[in-house]
Amino acid sequence: MPSGTIRYWAAAKEAAGTAEEPYAAETLAEALEAAVRRRSGDDRLAGVVRRSSFIVDERPVGKRDHGEVFLTEGGVVEVLPPFAGG
Secondary structure (H helix, E strand, O other): OOEEEEEEOOHHHHHHOOOEEEEEOOEHHHHHHHHHHOOOOOOHHHHHHHHOEEEEOOEEOOOOOHHHOEOOOOOEEEEEOOOOOO
């Protein structure tokens, strides 16, 4: 199973309580579900993730199904919540 790093920005960083954490997952969907599950009882990260955009290994995910975005060994997932003001 690939492992790498999830980086949180802005509101995602606040909701996660950290700037980054490791992942061990095959897909973006699995990595995000595990990150939310680690914060059971605190739904702030789940709410931010639903509104966020993602970049995986420097490539925007766009509207692709997160279950079809495969992660790589040593990869990086960037969680980008909506930003105000451009």
